[in-house]
């Protein structure tokens with residue numbers, strides 16, 4: 081195949097700024113490696129609410145269906161926080177796309193080479209070999225989507241409820257994904273739950289254990305309660321290889337993992353279905369506090385584009401070139417504000433655009 085289509089959905093807040101940097105990278109790849117890629121851009125999220133009256137139009141969904149993958153910025157912001165759950169950008173655009181394309185497997189690769197460990201707030205002697213964790217998060221089930229949910233009542237009797245529900249097939253397919261990934265890594269899976277309290281977690285633990293004994297006897301499987309996991313990740317992040325999480329726990333622990341590497345601004349994510357179709361987005365959000373100021377770190381978005389080349393376009397060598405260029409820029413000392421350190425390491429503080437330009441120029445040098 082030599083003609084690829086990518087749907088570009090910049091969204092709100094820093095979304096457009098960081099997507100623009102990823103577009104520079106995609107253009108560089110197109111030019112240098114003569115790959116035929118068509119990108120089509122669509123408004124989504126709060127911006128689409130303002131301009132079209134809904135966060136995700138039918139036309140945008142159709143364009144995504146006709147593409148090989150989606151590159152997504154971020155959606156949401158204070159301007160739309162008063163809206164109802166389904167009208168909001170988060171549910172109306174992002175969660176709807178995840179569900180529509182059955183993107184049940186969310187991969188967030190937490191990686192920091194050992195020459196950059198000073199970016200981590202963890203003491204260097206605790207992470208002498210850098211960081212390399214794969215966070216696998218179930219993305220289309222659990223408390224995010226369970227029925228019923230709702231709110232009612234008034235005054236002090238006003239109440240709201242969500243339902244956490246997991247079916248065995250949902251647990252099995254994400255566990256297969258995590259175990260298969262572990263087979264290509266260090267053969268160690270840490271499954272996260274709250275099986276001392278929650279029924280969904282009891283089913284989760286039982287299902288993951290059975291699957292491990294039946295299909296993956298060579299993988300070391302460990303179970304941790306989510307509260308303990310949050311603590312162990314800070315104490316000894318090197319003890320983790322693949323982390324397997326239900327939807328909500330994975331949301332929380334992946335932000336923690338991002339910070340263990342230095343910033344939410346460098347953590348990419350791939351949300352995949354069974355056919356390698358994927359939505360690729362930074363793990364962080366629209367960052368309204370820094371939007372429009374050329375301050376946002378574009379690296380999470382650029383590394384998300386790399387994941388897109390690897391998993392949906394199956395162009396692993398291109399993904400590797402992008403990733404190498406990112407770590408080269410960091411090794412040269414270029415830093416956006418979120419990852420600038422006071423250490424005596426080289427430290428050239430630059431903006432969103434400049435970081436995009438530097439990484440692009442490093443790709444041209446490959």
Ligand code: NAD
Nearest residue numbers: 154155156157170344345364365366367369370376377418
């Ligand atoms: P956030 O991730 O947007 O911001 C949290 C903090 O991290 C802020 O201080 C922000 O400035 C910083 N930050 C985030 N990305 C950064 C980057 N690339 N470079 C530098 N700093 C960065 O989380 P929040 O404040 O909880 O949420 C803000 C909005 O984003 C909300 O509407 C939320 O629902 C939405 N959100 C969207 C997505 C998404 O679209 N995928 C993900 C998370 C949050």
Ligand code: IPM
Nearest residue numbers: 156170171174175331363365
């Ligand atoms: C993420 C985000 C989303 C989530 C929100 C914006 C719906 O926090 O991708 O981590 O909770 O999944």
Ligand code: MN
Nearest residue numbers: 331332335363
């Ligand atoms: Mn999140």
